Amino acid sequence: MLDLAKLILKKCDGLPLAIVTIGGYLxxxxxxxxxxxxxxISLSAEIEINPELKMINTALMRSYDGLPYHIKACFLYLAIFSExxxxxRTNIVKRWMAEGFT
Structure with a gap:
């Protein structure tokens, strides 16, 4: 089960809230x-439909919603990169400047 634990932790991406919530669920x-x-296998779907894990999604959405408008654009820009x-930092700041985010 150690290998499975490592895979699940990797999906948590080091987010303490995700680790604690999934640990409590398990x-x-x-x-x-x-x-x-x-x-x-079904962690992404579980986060959406399971009330215990949905707390992760809610916390992340609240954090995003609380960002100032100009920071949201910078944050969403990061989606162009692979996981x-x-x-x-210098490269991303240059890209943001080229996009007019500053």
């Missing part, structure tokens, strides 16, 4: 590899 489920494997891309 603590209340049967402690077997099949249960963890099901969660790992594992290394984004250098």
């Amino acid at each position: 603590a209340n489920r049967p402690q077997n590899a099949m249960e963890w494997r099901k969660l790992n 594992d891309d290394i984004i250098r």
